[in-house]
Amino acid sequence: MKSLTFTRCMFWFGILFLYLPMVVLIIYSFNAGRNVQVWAGFSTHWYAEVLRDRQLIAALWRSLRVAFFSATAAMLLGLLASIAIIRMKRFRGRGLLSGMVTAPLVMPDVIIGVSLLMLFVSLQQAIGWPAGRGLNTVFIAHTTFCVAYSTVVISSRLRELDESLEEAAQDLGATPVATFFLVTLPIIWPALLSAWLLSFTLSLDDVVIASFVTGPGATTLPIEVFSSVRLGVSPKINALATMIILAVSLVAFTSWYVTRRIDIRNRRLQVQYLKEAE
């Protein structure tokens, strides 16, 4: 029994460690007072404040747009890189490509940020593009480091995919392009989805790289929050964070619920088929 109680203690400790900060944040988002440390009664005042804050909402919208486009671009580039790495057996640079694509995984963000900034500046001097820094450069920067993650996710799924499925499709008369759209894509789409979601989250989350490559009028939400916190934590930020947590939990819960429903239905069918077989 002793070990069990110890395990339990550690379990609850872990849960507290992970979720206590969020709980505190959510509680204080309903604080009526301006001071973050002092509880001054319940209020939803700060939520209204958030929605009224044009600058914050604009930053959120900007961040969502950048995240959407860089996630999409990273997913597509990651898919292409995965196909080159996993499927093109005769391509001699496979090892080099897979190493180079995934290098940003272990590269510190600061270095990625600085190097991209230098690239953009020298490009501007050389060919006049990109003209200054703004959302475009943030989009390029985010795509660059998200490709690394999405390549890892997609290539691991593609590696598992039985190659004879693609061969069977070709054997039955499908051209390589038709094979890709009729067989490969329908089987690996969950990996594409996870790669997209991961890239989306990473892009939405990034402060360091974005702060190097962004320009005037292109402040993303994390930068906005970071700079406003430096002037003193406003309960507005708590309210915004709570809304984000709510949105994320809703998505997570829905996906869990849907997969559980599908699982239960499949299991019921399986049992029914087994009975029929007897």
Place this chain on the structure above:
Amino acid sequence: MSDTAAAQPSEIRTRQRVKKDAMMSIEQVSKEFDGTYAVDSVSLEIYSGEIFALLGASGSGKSTLLRMLAGFEQPTSGRIRLDGEDLTGMPPYKRPINMMFQSYALFPHMTVEQNLAFGLRQDRLPRHEIKSRVARMLDMVQMSKYARRKPHQLSGGQRQRVALARSLAKQPKMLLLDEPMGALDKKLRTRMQLEVVDILESVGVTCVMVTHDQEEAMTMADRIAIMDEGRIEQIGSPIDVYESPKNRMVAEFIGSVNIIPAHIEADEEDHMVLSAADLPVPIYIGHGVSSGIDDRDMLFAIRPEKTILCTEKPDGEYNWAQGTVSDIAYLGGHSVYHVRLDSGLVVQTVLANTERRTPRPTWEDVVWVSWDSDSGVVLRN
């Protein structure tokens, strides 16, 4: 294996359906991977309507050869022709050849019906035509009940039937089978072997299969090619390769065999006599090896089931050996005895268990092994 029982059905089949015209000819085909030849200038012809088996251990090049027929690999040199048309260099999706994969390769995101329709859709056949053909194929493999299921909801045997139906749905000129029973357990395997042959016969399709299982090759195929290190060692009917192996590799690969080094003493038209250091008496064979051979050191090969085990010294001055029982494998239908000769050589012999619990020789008993003058074959060393 009882050779006659296994070989007879295929002999009957050979007579009925195989016309001896070459449907596919493989001419001097080689495949090189990084300096080594997986397939080394193989030439063979496949007759229309036959089931042809490529038999060999793993790494013998049989799968590479099959993949070249399907178009997944390009030969380094040589030509592959089907009905006179040169297939070399043609991509797999243009070849009138379909393949059943070892893993079956059923598309997991499609139902059984959609799997069967896949190839027909690629040919842009009209919808009603696809529908009726799929229904016919499902009926043929008795899977109509399962048309709307996904592959993961089927048993191994059912998946195999779907895979077979899918590879036949386009009515290919030739069907390729890659280790067709590889994913099934032994009981199901024997049943499916006959079932698959029945279906192939009713369709009348020419078929090339790859297998490492000699029993499977002998049960299903009309002709067998034994492959080793990228080369074809022998081509022939199951009876040919089992009863008249061309060399030691073939003899040892198919079934079990006793190999005894021997020296030719006399080689006449109607008989020959060999002396063997391992045997107390010479070997007498009821036919001669026609060609004059300089090297008179040969190998005498004899299958265990063609030898007779007895507890008394046989009469005659030829074809027997004396030894002690060193090992017995009781297999129900028959027992395999390992007899250690005085020279130290161990020979295998088979005793059919025709009676229940009669006294039989046991460990360390002194026994004699004998054989008829036409039971063994002489192989070049």
